[in-house]
Amino acid sequence: MGENGNDKTTVTYLLEMISEGQDIADPSVSQRAKKVRDNFHNQYGFIYDTGGVLTGAQVQLEDIRNISVIGAGLMGHGIGLTYALGGYKVVLNDTREVILSNVISHIRNDLKAFAESGVISQDMIEEALSHLTTTTDLKKAVKDADFITETVVEDVEVKREIFSNLDVFCPEHTIFASNTSSLVLRDFTSQSRRRDRILITHWFNPPHIVPVVEVVRGEETSDETMELVCALLKKVKKVPVKILKEIPGFVVNRIQTGMLREVWSLWQQGIANPRDIDLAVKGSFGFRLAAIGPLETCDLAGLDLWYGIADRLFKVINDAHEPPEALKRKVEAGELGLKTRKGFFDYSQDESIKARDKKLIHLLKLLYSQ
Numbered sequence: 001m002g003e004n005g006n007d008k009t010t011v012t013y014l015l016e017m018i019s020e021g022q023d024i025a026d027p028s029v030s031q032r033a034k035k036v037r038d039n040f041h042n043q044y045g046f047i048y049d050t051g052g053v054l055t056g057a058q059v060q061l062e063d064i065r066n067i068s069v070i071g072a073g074l075m076g077h078g079i080g081l082t083y084a085l086g087g088y089k090v091v092l093n094d095t096r097e098v099i100l101s102n103v104i105s106h107i108r109n110d111l112k113a114f115a116e117s118g119v120i121s122q123d124m125i126e127e128a129l130s131h132l133t134t135t136t137d138l139k140k141a142v143k144d145a146d147f148i149t150e151t152v153v154e155d156v157e158v159k160r161e162i163f164s165n166l167d168v169f170c171p172e173h174t175i176f177a178s179n180t181s182s183l184v185l186r187d188f189t190s191q192s193r194r195r196d197r198i199l200i201t202h203w204f205n206p207p208h209i210v211p212v213v214e215v216v217r218g219e220e221t222s223d224e225t226m227e228l229v230c231a232l233l234k235k236v237k238k239v240p241v242k243i244l245k246e247i248p249g250f251v252v253n254r255i256q257t258g259m260l261r262e263v264w265s266l267w268q269q270g271i272a273n274p275r276d277i278d279l280a281v282k283g284s285f286g287f288r289l290a291a292i293g294p295l296e297t298c299d300l301a302g303l304d305l306w307y308g309i310a311d312r313l314f315k316v317i318n319d320a321h322e323p324p325e326a327l328k329r330k331v332e333a334g335e336l337g338l339k340t341r342k343g344f345f346d347y348s349q350d351e352s353i354k355a356r357d358k359k360l361i362h363l364l365k366l367l368y369s370q
Ligand SMILES: NC(=O)c1ccc[n+]([C@@H]2O[C@H](COP(=O)([O-])OP(=O)(O)OC[C@H]3O[C@@H](n4cnc5c(N)ncnc54)[C@H](O)[C@@H]3O)[C@@H](O)[C@H]2O)c1
Pocket: 070, 071, 072, 073, 074, 075, 076, 093, 094, 095, 096, 099, 151, 152, 153, 154, 155, 158, 162, 179, 180, 181, 182, 202, 203, 204, 205
């Protein structure tokens, strides 16, 4: 933190001192504590309450009205859209003005695609947009929030700073969720005074279309918080899946990466070309999986049959502990996929995202609309 105690890490620093057991209300403890406390007051206009754990009354689903989304990038815009469509007042916050100045038109286009496919009515476009506001001011963004989703860059320091600030800026009852895909909660929320009311909601891209959200329980998340957030997600037509313990990759990314290990190995060995590998998956078990889960598939074919298949194939399928060399070479050559216009396929003249969303919205309508 800067010597004058007046930079953006003031809150983090203050919370660190509290977690070290220093009574920052007592200036005799240290001059530094007094300076930080006074600067906090100057910067934010109120005296930070130095009490212990925030116990605030348990929020009920009907108490949730205002939702804030911190980070309005790829994931944040779709998460904000989903809650706005569900009738909630949503504030989108980002540090970059340019992101916020484009986000509403981006959301409008996504809502139009929903309307064109009949997932929502035309009226719902303006209705949902009327629920959305944007601001670069974090304090303003969260001061009335009942529920917050953080979805900023995957950087532990940035997230720690935000969660420290949220703890101070939000009402006591506010529930916090992070959309982190690779961190665990204790990495960036250990200073919080409401750790029973923090969890991970892990959305999938494109977040406004893909139905499932993994709801991941941290070491200290309460049962009530898990239940409430699952109910909230159901209310906005998502399919919450409870992950009872934080492990890297949760459930979905572990399964997906397990599959990719074999896919990349087959490609590297030249067993089939990229186009045919994708065709094979999309038109076979991929086609089935959208409707029938992997364990249902085992039951349908018979566990004895699958046991025999596993017994033979586990001995020969890939079990590497490192990503394949051929993939590394592609990354080093700057062939990163759509964003560099070349990956496994060529995207020099492409409308891939629009086309992808159109197909996915059809699937959504077919399989998930009542
Ligand atoms: N992209 C995916 O497919 C995906 C899927 C699941 C989860 N996630 C997770 O979601 C989070 C966001 O990913 P993304 O792909 O949307 O990233 P992104 O880069 O598109 O968006 C991140 C946004 O956060 C903003 N930001 C950075 N620091 C900020 C701060 N201090 N306060 C407010 N805004 C800030 C950036 O300006 C940017 O607009 C990450 O934790 C990522 O791991 C991503």
